[in-house]
Amino acid sequence: MAARLMRPRAGCALHGALYAATAIDGVTPLVHATPGCGVQAGLWQGAGGCSVSWPTSNLSEKHIVFGGASRLREQIKNTRGVVSSEITVVLTGCPAEMIGDDVEAMAQEARDAGDEVLDLATAGFRGSAYHGYQSFLQAAVERTVVPGATRAGLVNILGPVPHQDATWLAEIEELSRLIAGVGLIPNPIFGPFGGLSSLRATAQAELSVSLSPWSGAAVRALDDRFGIPWIESAGLPVGAAATGALLERIVAAAGEVDDAAARLFIDRERQREAYFIDRLLETLYRQGGARSFAVALPSLHAGGIVRFLSRTLGWSPAAIFVTDNPPAEHRSTLEDELPLVHYSEDDDEIAALIGSSGAEIVFGSSLERAVADRLAVPLIECAAPTRRLSLTSGFGGSRGGLTLLEAIVTASDQA
The missing domain is CATH 3.40.50.1980 (Nitrogenase molybdenum iron protein domain)
Structure with missing residues (x-):
């Protein structure tokens, strides 16, 4: 049964595959869809470092009525002639799949001519951007990677x-x-x-x-x-x-x-973190000490941030949302470590529970700004969509914990 979904946090499968392809030097994505599909993928990211300059077949009404396979054949040829890359990946949008264009045949024609072309079905109705990333990565491994001698380490x-x-x-x-x-x-x-x-x-x-x-x-x-x-x-x-x-x-x-060398490195990472935390203890105490917190993050960050806040800082979770709808087989691992975890992509549902949780600080995306303002508590933007540009400072790893502490102290001072 269909359900309402307000302000989702991820684009469609085409977007995820497109993002992955553009992030690999030597790979050129070719979008086989109407013009808006590729443009929306770029606009979604804003200042996030993803351009909108990729080849596309730009399907029009004529192609929707009479088919766009010949247009794709032409665009593959033009792309290979203009763009310097080793692999071209044809990514289909909803219109191309709904009208039944034989994309595989067009890609095979190009391969027969000596070009390395990979075709992938990534229509938006197949899932979110996370599904698109998953499909692209699996296809790339299965269809472009060949055996080689093992490299030690x-x-x-x-x-x-x-x-x-x-x-x-x-x-x-x-x-x-x-x-x-x-x-x-x-x-x-x-x-x-x-x-x-x-x-x-x-x-x-x-x-x-x-x-x-x-x-x-x-x-x-x-x-x-x-x-x-x-x-x-x-x-x-x-x-x-x-x-x-x-x-x-x-x-x-x-x-x-x-x-021994590995153990020394791990110990030094712990020593470094302890040094910085010791110097922040009085500041954290002055800002309110142990606090209750709410999290609305994808599975990449949710568990790690909750564990850091709970075990390292001694804070208490008031509401935990995992927002990327992870596959069912992976949820048990999250549930073993996260108390009272909820799974939702719907902004209204997330805002309602956070608003009633009594959280004293919120970790999420820019979509949580309204509920954080309503609660009059700080918001730490850790996930998309966000107004925070992050090229070199993430929240994972040893240094990521310190980045999170920096964000907490800064946001608490400004609240």
Whole structure:
């Protein structure tokens, strides 16, 4: 039965696949849809670092009536002639799938001509941006990655969704820093040190790390095709304690690592965090001490932030919302660690429960601004949509816990 959904926090499947493709150097997305589909994907992000300059077939009424396959054939040819990239990924929107364009045949024509073209069904009715990211990543692993010699210590990093997760770049950089810190080689597909070469190198890794329910299909595909073991986390670790626990799992699973050097790195991360927290204790006490809090965040951040606030700061959760509708098989892990967790994408439902929770501080997106103002409490924007641009400061890892503390102190002073 259909249900009302007010102000969703994620775009459609096309958007998620488009965001992922644009975040890999060497990959060019080609949108096979009407003009508005691609434009809306860019406008959704605002200042989030995602452009709207990608090839598109720009389907018009004529193509909807008579079919747009020939238009797609033309656009694939033009794109390959103008844009320099190794792979073109054709992403379909709702109109193209509803009229039944044979996209696979057009992509096969291009492959027969010697071009590397991947086609992917990403109509908006297939799911949210998270589903689009999941579909793109799984298809990329299954259809573009080939076997290669194992590289000792190489670890695949999967989880943050480009552009949809507001701090994705910062989270990938922090995860890469941490994995390198324990003596391993990070392999991020996205970001400044990712790219098509990193995507293809996923088959050579010793281990994959999945930090989101939406990257689980990709790491399982890597395991099925290439026998690469993987470990899974219910989300990003936040703070030195949770980060250290995850790094210990990674070191144990990765094999030949200098355990003493890894232990020294983990201990230094904890020492660094403790130093900064000690210097903030009086400030936090002066601002109200232990507080009750509400969280409305996707699964990438929800668990880690709740654990950091509860276990490191001693605060109490008043309301917890996970807003990305994670697959049912992943919810039990979240529920084991999060008391009274709710799953909702609906802004009205979230605002109503937070408003009645008595929370003294809110962690969410810019959509929570109204309810935070109504409660007269600080709002920390950790997720999209947000007015906060974050290129290098995320909320995951050891440094992410300190970034969160900075945001708490600043927002509390301004409240």
